[in-house]
Amino acid sequence: MLKVRIIPCLDCHAGCVVKGIRFTNLRMMGDPAELAARYEAEGADELVILDISATIEARNHQVATIRAVRERISIPITAGGGIRSLADCEALLAAGADKVSINSAAHHDPDLIDAIANRFGTQCALVAIDARRSENNWRVLINGGGVETERSVAEWAREAAARGAGEILLTSWDRDGTRAGYDLELLRAVTSTINIPVIASGGAANANHLAEAVQAGAFGLLAASLFHDGDSTISKIKQELLSFSIPVRL
């Protein structure tokens, strides 16, 4: 039976893991390779490593970070943040990433999704969608949540899947940092409209939140502060999920 994936996210800036609500008031959380090794030992099923500064200099930091993490761990790594071209993807994959996550660049140039899928395979192309509720719908945000577009989230998810995305990383900007749980309506709206796996992100503070997201159709569960703050450990969360009869890897 396929297990639900628990995916810690490391937001990095200048080679350090940082934490902040909506990318502001950043606090240093430590060395990415150290944290990654700890998460693997605790039972993380894969890691997402995002460079949140997304500048040219950040690209070099990100490549060095991925290389350092890859030397330490034997689980999948998704690299993201500021990826704009196939060359960016190539550099991150060569450093040890297994997948790349694209967000704003895919919005500006949707052909980039097709290009990544064709060149590296569908399993490599993870499309990250930042969503914010707008009346009875959700709109796509870009530039780290700074700009709201006219695009509907469900339509964009369908287009991304049709173009060759292998997974969708769906972040609720309404819930991110609130600890109020994932946006389940958003999750249902997206998982019911596409037939590729969806990773839920934004708002998780406990095992109940994770279990609800699985029931709403999520195949993967992303969280950052839940694990960074030491509020809970991955192994403890997995035991709790198991007690709800949700299949996890122990």
Add this chain to the structure above:
Amino acid sequence: MNEVWVVPTGTANLASVLAALTRAGAETRVATSPSELSRARAILLPGVGSFGAAMAKLEAEGFDEVIRAKIEEGIPALAICLGMQILFESSEESPGIRGLSILPGPLERFPDGVRVPHVGWNTVEPSNETRFLRRGDAYFTHSYRLIKSPNNAQAALTTYDAPFVSAVEYGNILACQFHPELSGPWGLDLLRQWIRQEEAPC
């Protein structure tokens, strides 16, 4: 001897494969030409990407013949994910393209209505005790799979919508649909066992 030659299948996650092999105790070399590969005493076919593209690359660079010859020679061969798939005859992913055809059978896409790719950790269940395969959770990411194991091969099954063949041991070949290089301590153990066997005199 613990030198493993990696076939350049154009795979995207080569760095992960090399890192895991190194951690498992192997010296890794990436073959730059078929003649280099022909000196190998152990080969690894990694692979993510598409069946047709991988075959086209191997044939254009002349690696297909050497791979067949090395496997016939009996040296240890490990094939991962797409590397496993191209050992077979064909795949619904690339109709009309012939695989290496070392093992019989077609790869078929998961049926409509099943969420694909099949991504994540799933249980590998060997049919009985095999040389390398043990029960455990491995990391998968693929949209095509083998349904029927070749005759005389030892196999492991994994269930998504229904059971499929997640690994095959056939003579000197170990072929895995999952990614041992991304399967944590369980995957590293498998790689260590595989690397260790080639140290024994054949």
